[in-house]
Amino acid sequence: MSNWHKLPVELKLMIFEYLAEPDGRMKPKHYITHYHRHKSAYAAVSLEWQGYFERRNFFVLTLSQSDLSDFRRIVVGERRTYLFRLWLRIELPRYTCDSCTRKESDQEATTNNLICTDALWDLFSILAEWKAKEGKETGRLVKLELSVYSPSDREHHFRDHRFHDNRSTYHMSSRIDHDDPSHGWYSGVQVHPRLGPKLRLLGAPLKLDFSHISSGQSQPFPELDFISSLVIPRQFYRKIPGLTLILRSLPNLRRFKYEIWRHVTDGNEWLQEAEYREVLQALPKDLKVLSIFEDSSDVLHLHRRARKFRGIIPVYLRTSSQNLTELNASFLIDAQEFFIQFYPGIYANRQIGWPNLRALTLTSKLLIRPNRQHINVLLQAAALAVLRMPQLEILEIWYGKLYKAGIFRYTRCGDRSSIEWLDTNNPPLGFHSTVVQSWQTVANSYTRDCLDVTTGTISPQCIRSHGSVMHYLKRFERILAPTSTRQLRWEADNLEAVRRRPPRRN
Secondary structure, eight states: OHHHHHSOHHHHHHHHHHHHSOOTTSOHHHHHHHHHHHHHHHTTSOHHHHHHHHHHHTTEEEEOGGGHHHHHHHSOTTHHHHOOEEEEEEEOOOOOTTTTTSOOOHHHHHHHHHHHHHHHHHHHHHHHHHHHHHSSOOSSOEEEEEEEEOGGGGSSSOOOOOOOOTTOOOOOOSSTTOOBGGGTEETTEEBOOOHHHHHHHHOSOOOOOOTTSTTSSOOOOOOOTTEEEEEEOTTSOSOOTTHHHHHHTOTTOOEEEEEEEOOSSGGGHHHHHHHHHHHHHHSOTTOOEEEEEEEOOHHHHTTOOOOOOOTTHHHHHHHHTTTOSEEEEESSSOHHHHTGGGSTTOOSOTTOOOTTOOEEEEEOGGGGSSOHHHHHHHHHHHHHHHTTOTTOOEEEEEEEETTEEEEEEEEEETTEEEEEEEESSSSOOOOOHHHHHHHHHHHHHHSTTOEEEEEEEOOGGGOSSHHHHGGGOTTHHHHSOHHHHHHHHHHHHHOOOOBSSOOOOO
């Protein structure tokens, strides 16, 4: 190392950066092999190398429950201040083809409940020690992500491409040209699965089981006031148990992204409604950014009927969003439910306001339906609501499915504001004069009467699912976690449509 010490600082940094981020021309698999095999070894070369590489090595950590004891032992002292993002992926037991076509048994559900409870309790207990031992903040606010899955989830009927790491753009190509008729796959084409495999994928509703912890009674998790962001990504299908207890243990939470899959049976719709209500009621009072994305797919939801209005959920969402600076609610409710108080003939409290809201994203199926009158009423109600949002800079309402898409966008910048309409019609639907008048009133209130009105067309061939529409949204990067956004758009561009029946073979 004697020659190393003689090198200029600039050259040392170039070498460090090359080793930390290998040449972009390397193939993805070579990149992953190189980076993960050697990044820890680099930190052991010398104290100087340790100081540089440990900042990178501990910046983002992805753990399973089996890693938590090492996490407690290794991430100590100054290493704790390096941590920015921590992703706990709770791994459930594998299952075989003997059980992949039916829902989990009661014994499996009990085992999974205990595994999840232990993992979450251990994680929160370890993180609680950080502040307790040091007597001060860790020095950095931490982003926490939580997921639950079984490795077998992607080995039977569902060969999903899962982007497992925000730092890489590669994926595992287990679906392309996959041929497994016993699991509904024919040369890379999937036949719509029956209900049993779907119930197995989503699993039985997970519950916290404290029977072997302390008194066995449900109890709060240790309070962690250095967690500023919580993400439940869509990569894995199972829900996180005890989410309300988790939220109540994060008093300084500022951002919450909740990406959840719609249930596959209508009979359990009420259960999901209750979960949403509890989550919205448990949100910390100082939360600033809330993003909820209820996803669905042709594979899981081909035969599901259209959901009716969600009753009390819009009420809780309106109430819980009044102190937010950003709200993204995609497929949770319809935009007309959010703005219902501003519909003509609705005698409700219109004094509700969002004084701090700067960005709002909603979805509405009305945007791809031919009834122009319903769209007009929705956009007029939205304009009345925006008059109660004095800080709003952008509103996007969108929807999409195969060959159909619709987007309404309002933006405000300085002394100018604009409304824009995009759809897959030719020519585009455009704005009715009454809608323009309503938004002109908004412009008169906020931007010295300046309102730009534009319309545009989206090619129907470019829209293969709701994921295709994300490309046309200005705020697509804010709606989902980065990995989820890449995955959703990749699925829209690359995956073949699910068939209802097996293809004929010669």
